[in-house]
Amino acid sequence: MSRQIYKADRVKRSVLTRLKRLGEIVVSDIENGKFPELRIPARTTRNIIYDEDLRQYVLGSRKIERTTKNIRHLRPFAQLLWIATFAKQLLKTGKSSTLRDTYYVAIGEGIDFDDQNESDEMIMQLECLLDHPREDFHIFPEERASIYGDLIIEYTVPGFRGKRVDLSAHPDGFAIGPALTTAEFVKCNAELVFVIEKGAVFSRFVEEGADKKYKAILIHTAGQSPRNCRKLIRRLHDELNLPIYVFTDADPYGVHIASVLIHGSALSAHIKGINVPDAVWAGVWPSDIRRYRLPSMKLTDRDLKRIKELEVDPRYQIDPWKRELKEFWKIKRKAELEAFSRYGLDFIVKEFLPERLAELQKR
Amino acid sequence: MSRQIYKADRVKRSVLTRLKRLGEIVVSDIENGKFPELRIPARTTRNIIYDEDLRQYVLGSRKIERTTKNIRHLRPFAQLLWIATFAKQLLKTGKSSTLRDTYYVAIGEGIDFDDQNESDEMIMQLECLLDHPREDFHIFPEERASIYGDLIIEYTVPGFRGKRVDLSAHPDGFAIGPALTTAEFVKCNAELVFVIEKGAVFSRFVEEGADKKYKAILIHTAGQSPRNCRKLIRRLHDELNLPIYVFTDADPYGVHIASVLIHGSALSAHIKGINVPDAVWAGVWPSDIRRYRLPSMKLTDRDLKRIKELEVDPRYQIDPWKRELKEFWKIKRKAELEAFSRYGLDFIVKEFLPERLAELQKR
Numbered sequence: 001m002s003r004q005i006y007k008a009d010r011v012k013r014s015v016l017t018r019l020k021r022l023g024e025i026v027v028s029d030i031e032n033g034k035f036p037e038l039r040i041p042a043r044t045t046r047n048i049i050y051d052e053d054l055r056q057y058v059l060g061s062r063k064i065e066r067t068t069k070n071i072r073h074l075r076p077f078a079q080l081l082w083i084a085t086f087a088k089q090l091l092k093t094g095k096s097s098t099l100r101d102t103y104y105v106a107i108g109e110g111i112d113f114d115d116q117n118e119s120d121e122m123i124m125q126l127e128c129l130l131d132h133p134r135e136d137f138h139i140f141p142e143e144r145a146s147i148y149g150d151l152i153i154e155y156t157v158p159g160f161r162g163k164r165v166d167l168s169a170h171p172d173g174f175a176i177g178p179a180l181t182t183a184e185f186v187k188c189n190a191e192l193v194f195v196i197e198k199g200a201v202f203s204r205f206v207e208e209g210a211d212k213k214y215k216a217i218l219i220h221t222a223g224q225s226p227r228n229c230r231k232l233i234r235r236l237h238d239e240l241n242l243p244i245y246v247f248t249d250a251d252p253y254g255v256h257i258a259s260v261l262i263h264g265s266a267l268s269a270h271i272k273g274i275n276v277p278d279a280v281w282a283g284v285w286p287s288d289i290r291r292y293r294l295p296s297m298k299l300t301d302r303d304l305k306r307i308k309e310l311e312v313d314p315r316y317q318i319d320p321w322k323r324e325l326k327e328f329w330k331i332k333r334k335a336e337l338e339a340f341s342r343y344g345l346d347f348i349v350k351e352f353l354p355e356r357l358a359e360l361q362k363r
Numbered sequence: 364m365s366r367q368i369y370k371a372d373r374v375k376r377s378v379l380t381r382l383k384r385l386g387e388i389v390v391s392d393i394e395n396g397k398f399p400e401l402r403i404p405a406r407t408t409r410n411i412i413y414d415e416d417l418r419q420y421v422l423g424s425r426k427i428e429r430t431t432k433n434i435r436h437l438r439p440f441a442q443l444l445w446i447a448t449f450a451k452q453l454l455k456t457g458k459s460s461t462l463r464d465t466y467y468v469a470i471g472e473g474i475d476f477d478d479q480n481e482s483d484e485m486i487m488q489l490e491c492l493l494d495h496p497r498e499d500f501h502i503f504p505e506e507r508a509s510i511y512g513d514l515i516i517e518y519t520v521p522g523f524r525g526k527r528v529d530l531s532a533h534p535d536g537f538a539i540g541p542a543l544t545t546a547e548f549v550k551c552n553a554e555l556v557f558v559i560e561k562g563a564v565f566s567r568f569v570e571e572g573a574d575k576k577y578k579a580i581l582i583h584t585a586g587q588s589p590r591n592c593r594k595l596i597r598r599l600h601d602e603l604n605l606p607i608y609v610f611t612d613a614d615p616y617g618v619h620i621a622s623v624l625i626h627g628s629a630l631s632a633h634i635k636g637i638n639v640p641d642a643v644w645a646g647v648w649p650s651d652i653r654r655y656r657l658p659s660m661k662l663t664d665r666d667l668k669r670i671k672e673l674e675v676d677p678r679y680q681i682d683p684w685k686r687e688l689k690e691f692w693k694i695k696r697k698a699e700l701e702a703f704s705r706y707g708l709d710f711i712v713k714e715f716l717p718e719r720l721a722e723l724q725k726r
Contacts, residue, residue, distance in 0.1 A: 097563070097708065104704035144583070163532075171520065171540070173538040173540065174533050198505065200505050295471075339467050341467035342468065
């Protein structure tokens, strides 16, 4: 067993310290004969501001007060404290949970949540209070992305602590769950990361040797990237200094997958460090449809509605986002990553990839 | 490099032989001055019969004739031959593809498909003609299941051929893509397989050591099991003689996930060997909702409609299926696998699992 102090251990200690402080506030109020109160950062659109340094949206200074003086606050106050207790249990036992799982445990313990939305809300309030994403107190997404590449990791989870695995050993990819998310990076020969929305294209990159040709780690997000995968990508960038290139379909959903990865999601503006501001959206751009004469489909009414929504979103006011949304209106069409296969299965890796990387690196 | 003959190689040889025979029929017809003709098993509900030996629905003896004498048949005839050519290319180059990818390659080569449905249909006709599932000619699903357990595999795909990996090395699971699907089983200390619909429950099983306690391989299907995962489960049963237990939500979708795994899907009645007749649906049964007093939700109108559809499906005319569908009408409620967490995170593995396995093994 390694005696090294893992990053995951430092995170755990930080969360436990903040949980303890939270408890002390409540206890000391009671001991001083005061009604316990908490001030929780307000997670409203009016309290979201763009932080130039962090290059992401963050919460402003507005707080909501939760005071046990007010009988209407008592229920959410108690719910929040229960979530905090559960978070502590997860950390102490080294177990993990999900939003849904947490809701069921709460029901079993007689905590009065109307539905899962209510317990989800409390988990997000705890994230605000602790300034840690819920993954740091072991509440993980249900969805799984996967990873493949020249990187050796060391686990920190119980039962696997100190064990290592070489992520180039399995070409279909290693699922990214609690164990991989909290692992240490031990040795990396890769020089960049390709993040890929589609399983078929991930397999194509493996089969055409894109990982070797570009010394690339490949990540398959399987649609919208789960939060823990976004955090992992951020760590690959911050800790290993790897440039990140993101490949999605050229439709409003693909565009938004890239954007959320880079700018963060509106829903997690209260959480720092799970977006990757330096990541680059590398394609398929809507403008690639004309440029590469890709097989394409008509944008549906639903697509067009979604594009309109994105156009008023602050994250889409600069290029390439603004330019590429405009392109949608010009061509009224969308295309998938697999569309490059019209030029043969190897075209995307042998022709498109070097062309696009050269172009992006020139900028 | 291993000089062993892999099963994947035998499959490849079988498909190539049948592809060649298909070509020879066409060529010899032409050389004999005849219009080439093919007789393709009819994939209609009227031609589906239950095979008692195989314990799955299979196609009956009705065939459709495709003859180049008929000008309306010329187009699908040519499309089918193109798909056969593409299948041969995939096998010869060791590359893989998906239904969608294949459609784009077809477009690029000027093959006249109206849309992907049409190329999908031709791929299924080729499956019928060759009596091989499309995975055997390297057309894989886009979706990824994952696997974890005490099993060492050896790859047969180019670039990894002869290399081995221990599937107990990564507790979040190994993604099941083309490489894992075609791998050889080298060494297995596991004694059974748990197939699990939900990622949260897969992680729970790992964290509570269900794999060690039961010497179990764990498979996470992430919803409906992709076809190549079903095939892999079938192989774990046939080649390693492992009993298979399936865990799904107690809702009409969960029930059907278990049923398709066991009985096969209507869409793939023309394909043998991708269902697992000996697999056992181990829960959550709708009757478990009352028995374990699980937190549950009201069945929606959509759920009720789906249950009615299942009730007229021939696969649901015997127990436990029939009995459990009836239970839905009695309680009008559904529950998720995670609902056991009401009794604590470890309940599902420590209490429910041994109880259910004892019960099933007694029968």
